[in-house]
Amino acid sequence: MTYNMIADIQVNDAVSKVAVNSGSAKTIRHDHTSKTVFLVQVIFTATLTVVIPCLAKSSEAPSATRGEYIYIMGGCESCHSDSADKQPGPAGGVVLKTPFGTFITPNITPDKVTGIGNWSGQQFVDAMRKGVSPEGKHYYPSFPYTSYTKMNDRDLLDLWAYLGSLTPVNRVTERHDLSFPYNQRWLLGIWKFLFFEQAQFQPISSNTESWNRGAYIVNGPGHCAECHTPRNLFGAFKQDEYLAGTPEGPDGESVPSINPHKGGSFKKWTGDEIVFALQTGMLPDGDFMGGSMSQVVENCTSKLSDKDLLSISEYLRSP
Ligand code: HEC
Numbered sequence: 001m002t003y004n005m006i007a008d009i010q011v012n013d014a015v016s017k018v019a020v021n022s023g024s025a026k027t028i029r030h031d032h033t034s035k036t037v038f039l040v041q042v043i044f045t046a047t048l049t050v051v052i053p054c055l056a057k058s059s060e061a062p063s064a065t066r067g068e069y070i071y072i073m074g075g076c077e078s079c080h081s082d083s084a085d086k087q088p089g090p091a092g093g094v095v096l097k098t099p100f101g102t103f104i105t106p107n108i109t110p111d112k113v114t115g116i117g118n119w120s121g122q123q124f125v126d127a128m129r130k131g132v133s134p135e136g137k138h139y140y141p142s143f144p145y146t147s148y149t150k151m152n153d154r155d156l157l158d159l160w161a162y163l164g165s166l167t168p169v170n171r172v173t174e175r176h177d178l179s180f181p182y183n184q185r186w187l188l189g190i191w192k193f194l195f196f197e198q199a200q201f202q203p204i205s206s207n208t209e210s211w212n213r214g215a216y217i218v219n220g221p222g223h224c225a226e227c228h229t230p231r232n233l234f235g236a237f238k239q240d241e242y243l244a245g246t247p248e249g250p251d252g253e254s255v256p257s258i259n260p261h262k263g264g265s266f267k268k269w270t271g272d273e274i275v276f277a278l279q280t281g282m283l284p285d286g287d288f289m290g291g292s293m294s295q296v297v298e299n300c301t302s303k304l305s306d307k308d309l310l311s312i313s314e315y316l317r318s319p
């Protein structure tokens with residue numbers, strides 16, 4: 001889906017028109033000499049004001065039971081439940097080390113003071129889909145909204161219902177410890193302008209329903225690309241090496257290709273071998289998957305339905 005937007009922005013008495021097409025074309029015209037500060041402000045404001053259509057009205061009421069399955073599929077627990085601290089539920093505090101500094105995940109239990117208990121469903125959807133907080137702050141892409149943006153309304157609202165059904169945990173999490181300039185959150189406006197496309201998953205009608213389901217899971221809630229795709233200097237995906245693996249994955253670990261067209265031994269895997277590996281963590285050669293993938297298997301893929309695993313395997317053999 002493409003959102004076209006015209007924003008009128010007034011800076012230093014000069015009215016400028018900014019046309020943003022969330023595809024690759026970006027046009028910026030203005031009638032006085034461009035200054036970096038000006039551009040930054042324009043980009044920042046522009047990314048904040050992208051209009052999304054209101055949530056489609058679903059005939060079914062949101063279901064916390066279904067939402068729990070989406071929570072598993074989204075791997076929320078891996079990043080929001082601090083197992084060392086034995087906190088019940090996603091009370092945050094998980095430390096994520098990255099080349100940009102250390103992130104400490106927030107509390108997403110429904111506690112009204114330290115969690116997200118005061119949010120509306122729409123605010124939650126905006127966080128997941130636009131990467132923006134209720135106060136309008138941009139989130140770091142260490143929160144993989146870059147993938148979650150592809151999720152549909154139904155899944156997001158069910159997920160919201162599930163989060164709301166959890167026990168509130170009162171826990172203040174520490175601040176991120178990031179180096180300059182990454183600690184400048186406002187710069188994320190520029191990052192998003194350049195690298196983030198807010199777009200829900202669009203099925204390809206000439207492919208099977210199962211292929212489309214697999215594509216939705218892998219690229220949306222399953223956020224497989226977040227580890228399996230190499231990133232550029234700015235931490236954005238190298239699109240032409242999608243799912244092609246990287247020697248510099250999270251925590252500096254090496255992540256293999258799961259794109260059969262791009263290197264690696266994965267191209268020889270059968271559909272059954274993919275399903276079995278995601279269910280059990282066991283590779284076709286009898287070895288077990290280690291590193292962060294063992295957590296993905298434990299918290300996520302081993303708990304998915306056979307049907308969903310078959311869909312993932314169908315998609316992964318022809319992404
Ligand atoms: C790879 C780690 C990771 C995963 C997986 C993850 N998150 Fe997060 N999440 C983060 C980080 C880091 C932040 C803080 C981002 C920031 O400060 O800009 C965050 C922030 C959030 C916020 C904003 C909270 C606030 O107080 O502003 C929400 C809501 C959220 N995550 C929900 C989820 C849900 C729901 C899932 C599962 C579908 C999920 N997250 C999966 C890392 C993760």
Ligand code: HEC
Nearest residue numbers: 222223224227254255256258266288289290291292293296
């Ligand atoms: C948090 C990072 C992370 C995420 C998210 C992730 N993976 Fe992985 N994956 C890895 C790592 C690391 C390995 C290598 C494990 C090893 O070699 O022991 C791996 C290995 C694999 C392998 C084995 C490939 C081979 O040739 O050995 C498959 C298949 C796989 N992942 C599928 C997926 C799928 C499908 C998803 C999404 C549902 C996913 N991964 C999400 C980090 C991740």
